Amino acid sequence: MTGELSPIDKAKYVAAKRAADYVEDGMRVGLGTGSTAAWLVRCLGEQVRDGGLRFKGVPTSTRTADLARDVGIEVISLDEAKWLDITIDGADEFDGDLNLIKGGGGALLQEKIVATASDQMVVIADIGKEVEHLGAFPLPIEVIPFGWQTTQALVEETLISMDVLGRQSSLRMNGEQAFMTDEGNYILDLHLQRIGNPRQLALVINQMPGVVENGLFIDICDAVVIGYGDGRVEIRDINEGTVEQDRLDFLETDNLFTDLAE
Numbered sequence: 001m002t003g004e005l006s007p008i009d010k011a012k013y014v015a016a017k018r019a020a021d022y023v024e025d026g027m028r029v030g031l032g033t034g035s036t037a038a039w040l041v042r043c044l045g046e047q048v049r050d051g052g053l054r055f056k057g058v059p060t061s062t063r064t065a066d067l068a069r070d071v072g073i074e075v076i077s078l079d080e081a082k083w084l085d086i087t088i089d090g091a092d093e094f095d096g097d098l099n100l101i102k103g104g105g106g107a108l109l110q111e112k113i114v115a116t117a118s119d120q121m122v123v124i125a126d127i128g129k130e131v132e133h134l135g136a137f138p139l140p141i142e143v144i145p146f147g148w149q150t151t152q153a154l155v156e157e158t159l160i161s162m163d164v165l166g167r168q169s170s171l172r173m174n175g176e177q178a179f180m181t182d183e184g185n186y187i188l189d190l191h192l193q194r195i196g197n198p199r200q201l202a203l204v205i206n207q208m209p210g211v212v213e214n215g216l217f218i219d220i221c222d223a224v225v226i227g228y229g230d231g232r233v234e235i236r237d238i239n240e241g242t243v244e245q246d247r248l249d250f251l252e253t254d255n256l257f258t259d260l261a262e
């Protein structure tokens with residue numbers, strides 16, 4: 001494994017590294033899913049092993065649970081934790097109101113449940129995830145397998161009648177098979193291009209029979225830690241705007257990769 005990261009991975013890494021500072025001894029922490037969240041889990045694992053950090057993690061997917069255990073984080077279920085101090089997770093898009101599209105990794109249901117059960121949600125993202133209007137990234141919706149094509153037709157007809165759907169929706173695949181979520185459901189990706197009213201859309205989609213949840217996170221995120229490929233990080237807070245601009249170096253990255261390769 002090489003120690004050299006691409007600019008986008010550097011951006012993800014510095015965002016995750018900075019966000020790890022939010023975690024304090026004794027906290028119950030929601031751990032997101034995806035490549036940026038994986039950096040966070042590795043950074044936190046390092047602090048547990050080398051710095052004596054003690055916290056309990058609630059993963060948002062089996063992937064994150066496996067990684068968290070591998071790096072030495074104590075994993076508990078959401079029901080054991082009951083309520084969380086913070087959730088830190090990635091996103092596919094964030095806008096100026098810190099509304100999000102999530103679910104590119106297919107974990108949106110657990111991610112939304114865990115984030116909503118937290119005192120605060122902090123998103124970690126490279127600057128490429130910032131958008132003026134949500135929707136260029138296909139909006140994932142989780143549907144139950146029973147009658148999924150009927151659900152898909154209902155979603156399409158409703159959204160076309162609302163002038164929201166640009167193109168068709170597609171069933172997410174995993175090779176030849178339908179992609180299956182941790183809950184045994186399917187994902188439909190909606191190709192919308194631009195979402196004019198995300199709040200209304202989220203409500204409309206969730207009212208349809210067969211839909212379990214959608215990937216719009218409205219009024220859930222409190223702050224975004226944004227990483228840049230040159231090592232800069234910026235923190236945007238929902239109430240106070242940009243609250244921090246800093247620069248992290250990458251010296252520790254090589255250690256992290258060496259550790260992972262061992």
Ligand SMILES: O=C(CO)[C@H](O)[C@H](O)COP(=O)(O)O
Nearest residue numbers: 034035036090103104105107
């Ligand atoms: O919502 C997610 C998983 O369901 C991820 O947080 C989102 O897809 C971002 O992933 P990445 O950090 O790999 O870009």
